């Protein structure tokens with residue numbers, strides 16, 4: 001687990017969530033969509049710290065913080081903390097600091113991963129007060145992607161996100177993440193979705209041995225939100241073209257509802273690919289790392 005207890009508090013990582021596949025299989029009466037998604041997590045992460053304080057507060061720093069996130073009481077970090085402390089029956093407060101590396105509203109679960117990291121950090125500070133089942137329910141109450149971020153390891157996600165099943169064993173993988181610098185609101189992308197997924201995601205084997213095998217398998221899957229996201233944000237197709245054109249990228253696709261796209265590669269190639277892409281597209285956010 002990426003949490004660590006410090007002298008006076010605790011810290012945890014909120015790893016980027018990547019949807020390698022995202023098949024939309026239907027729609028519920030409440031408007032939420034049922035989906036099937038193979039999800040992995042990257043070494044590229046936000047970091048959250050929590051220290052006991054007389055009142056609950058949140059500060060945000062890091063490269064993605066300036067002007068982007070109004071720290072309001074409905075911020076997902078503070079909502080996650082309130083939900084945990086209420087469920088635990090605790091009358092204590094924390095000063096949270098979020099070091100924001102991941103772009104906001106960008107399809108890699110930044111806010112969901114942050115909320116899940118808060119739940120994990122507080123569980124570590126107050127062990128045994130909230131059962132893992134109750135924690136999963138709190139997670140779902142905070143957002144459809146929060147349950148899968150709670151475990152923060154490769155998984156197949158279904159339902160609206162609340163059903164988290166084991167993923168195939170994967171080989172070591174590198175990846176680059178690229179965002180054109182545009183926030184894309186998830187509801188707008190789901191609203192622009194016209195075509196329903198047909199057929200559903202193919203069955204996955206228990207083990208995928210190589211990057212080439214994974215790339216071949218992913219060719220037979222989709223992200224059904226890619227076309228509607230491109231309709232909302234044209235720059236996504238430019239990012240996908242740049243990733244597809246790189247000689248060391250085996251497979252490229254958009255993650256979640258966008259606009260961040262990923263390119264899968266060998267672990268040792270990720271840093272060099274990121275350097276190349278950054279040089280060619282200085283306005284884009286580019287990060288190289290690996291699947292954890």
Ligand code: C5P
Pocket residue numbers: 031032033034035142143144145159160161186187190
């Ligand atoms: O649950 P979360 O806040 O992440 O979802 C944001 C929005 O995305 C929802 O309000 C809904 O419009 C859409 N959504 C959906 N089906 C899902 C997940 C999200 O329609 N499974």
